[in-house]
Amino acid sequence: MLPGPEDHRVSEAGLLELSIGELAAKLARREAASEEVTRLALARIEATDGRLGAFLRVTPERALEEARASDRRRSRGEARGPLDGVPLALKDILLTEGVETTAGSRILRGFIPPYDAAVAERLRAAGAVTLGKLNMDEFAMGSSTENSAYRPCRNPHDLGRTPGGSSGGSAAAVAARQAFGSLGTDTGGSIRQPAGFCGVVGVKPTYGRVSRYGVIAFASSLDQVGPMARTVGDAALLLGAIAGHDPRDMTSSERPVPDYREGIESGVAGLRVGVPREWFQGGADAGVEGRVREALATFERLGARLVEVELPHAKYGIAAYYLVATAEASSNLARYDGVRFGLRAEGKGLREMYGHTRDQGFGPEPKRRIMLGTYALSAGYYDAYYLRAQKVRTLVRRDFDRAFESCDLVAGPVSPTVAFPLGEKISDPLQMYLADVYTIGCNLAALPGLSVPAGMHAGLPVGLQLIGRAFDESTLLRAARALEREVGPAPAPRAIG
Ligand code: GLN
Numbered sequence: 001m002l003p004g005p006e007d008h009r010v011s012e013a014g015l016l017e018l019s020i021g022e023l024a025a026k027l028a029r030r031e032a033a034s035e036e037v038t039r040l041a042l043a044r045i046e047a048t049d050g051r052l053g054a055f056l057r058v059t060p061e062r063a064l065e066e067a068r069a070s071d072r073r074r075s076r077g078e079a080r081g082p083l084d085g086v087p088l089a090l091k092d093i094l095l096t097e098g099v100e101t102t103a104g105s106r107i108l109r110g111f112i113p114p115y116d117a118a119v120a121e122r123l124r125a126a127g128a129v130t131l132g133k134l135n136m137d138e139f140a141m142g143s144s145t146e147n148s149a150y151r152p153c154r155n156p157h158d159l160g161r162t163p164g165g166s167s168g169g170s171a172a173a174v175a176a177r178q179a180f181g182s183l184g185t186d187t188g189g190s191i192r193q194p195a196g197f198c199g200v201v202g203v204k205p206t207y208g209r210v211s212r213y214g215v216i217a218f219a220s221s222l223d224q225v226g227p228m229a230r231t232v233g234d235a236a237l238l239l240g241a242i243a244g245h246d247p248r249d250m251t252s253s254e255r256p257v258p259d260y261r262e263g264i265e266s267g268v269a270g271l272r273v274g275v276p277r278e279w280f281q282g283g284a285d286a287g288v289e290g291r292v293r294e295a296l297a298t299f300e301r302l303g304a305r306l307v308e309v310e311l312p313h314a315k316y317g318i319a320a321y322y323l324v325a326t327a328e329a330s331s332n333l334a335r336y337d338g339v340r341f342g343l344r345a346e347g348k349g350l351r352e353m354y355g356h357t358r359d360q361g362f363g364p365e366p367k368r369r370i371m372l373g374t375y376a377l378s379a380g381y382y383d384a385y386y387l388r389a390q391k392v393r394t395l396v397r398r399d400f401d402r403a404f405e406s407c408d409l410v411a412g413p414v415s416p417t418v419a420f421p422l423g424e425k426i427s428d429p430l431q432m433y434l435a436d437v438y439t440i441g442c443n444l445a446a447l448p449g450l451s452v453p454a455g456m457h458a459g460l461p462v463g464l465q466l467i468g469r470a471f472d473e474s475t476l477l478r479a480a481r482a483l484e485r486e487v488g489p490a491p492a493p494r495a496i497g
């Protein structure tokens with residue numbers, strides 16, 4: 001009997017449920033075409049994004065062109081690997097040639113980059129299809145997407161709640177089956193926290209592992225690009241595609257890139273998992289701590305050894321981060337003056353034009369940070385604030401160095417709570433900053449970290465955070481995969497149908 005329309009719908013919906021690995025296998029066997037899958041993803045975005053708000057810009061013509069090019073390559077036997085023809089999406093902080101890129105800010109409205117970010121270039125070279133640009137907090141400043149100059153993104157598990165931030169759109173789109181994977185950036189937690197809140201896997205690579213060329217700068221000594229995906233294997237695949245040396249980024253590492261999927265199934269037996277004492281002193285909600293402790297128990301049952309470690313300077317991390325990050329941001333954002341990029345406001349003379357452009361173009365959070373950062377860097381205060389923060393940064397890094405003498409990775413919560421309601425923290429910036437308590441140390445110490453689903457609490461995903469030695473993403477992925485085998489990926493979100 002021929003399949004009826006009903007069966008057709010089931011199989012269509014089924015395609016969007018696949019992991020990248022599964023989709024790649026179907027594409028390779030010619031059981032599906034990239035154009036077909038791309039059309040489904042675009043239709044899904046069309047049907048759901050009015051409510052979700054994950055995208056700032058969808059580029060359907062471009063996506064379909066790329067998909068057809070991929071299908072043609074495939075029919076000639078010239079497919080470029082597992083990402084060829086796979087629909088992905090990019091955080092709007094990554095430059096895309098010919099496609100408006102705003103970093104979630106009004107000041108960059110209408111800015112069309114003349115070149116691609118290195119990571120966009122690499123994904124293109126791998127044959128991936130780009131669906132569009134994803135919503136985010138303005139200049140990646142925030143933890144909820146409520147600082148987006150355009151609209152907040154919502155959590156696909158509960159539309160009244162935040163998807164996290166700043167890469168909230170990147171996490172929500174992947175969780176909501178609009179895209180098979182995405183890229184975000186993480187300066188103080190912006191990949192791991194939204195991954196945790198939306199129930200996807202998010203990897204913040206070691207500083208220097210992924211090129212920052214063409215990434216709109218927030219805090220240059222902390223920023224890294226990383227993947228978000230529904231499975232650990234997919235995240236490993238995406239990381240492998242974007243990692244590697246780039247002479248155009250002088251902080252880019254020349255270390256060879258391993259195959260991150262190799263050894264990913266080999267489990268955690270014999271691994272020493274560090275449990276920071278400071279992270280389990282009642283700072284996290286009971287429901288979050290419960291899932292995290294269960295994950296630790298799972299590791300132990302699978303043959304890992306839990307080791308208590310200390311991160312005595314962790315408590316100064318937020319203060320140090322919000323000085324270093326605002327200082328660097330105040331310098332990086334100086335270039336938006338109405339002359340070269342995006343918005344230009346009217347004014348009598350150059351100075352007034354600068355002033356009006358920056359006043360109208362920046363939202364409250366970048367303004368707050370420009371003022372804080374400029375203050376911290378000003379003569380007379382530099383030693384008291386910026387220099388001190390740099391010293392604390394060294395101490396935070398030494399804490400991790402010491403911890404890694406007795407363990408192979410550190411494990412704990414990503415965030416103190418599950419996804420919080422939109423509106424809850426937006427009027428109190430300090431409360432918003434404090435929610436970054438567990439993620440910031442990893443950036444200050446330039447280490448790799450990830451978030452992997454560790455179960456649900458009150459109907460919302462809980463993320464487990466793993467932090468590793470510099471350039472040891474492989475161990476993190478292996479441990480995350482071991483947990484994923486036990487608890488499974490987060491359930492498909494129900495709030496958007
Ligand atoms: N929430 C943090 C901040 O607002 C981290 C942001 C990020 O990682 N980009 O700075």
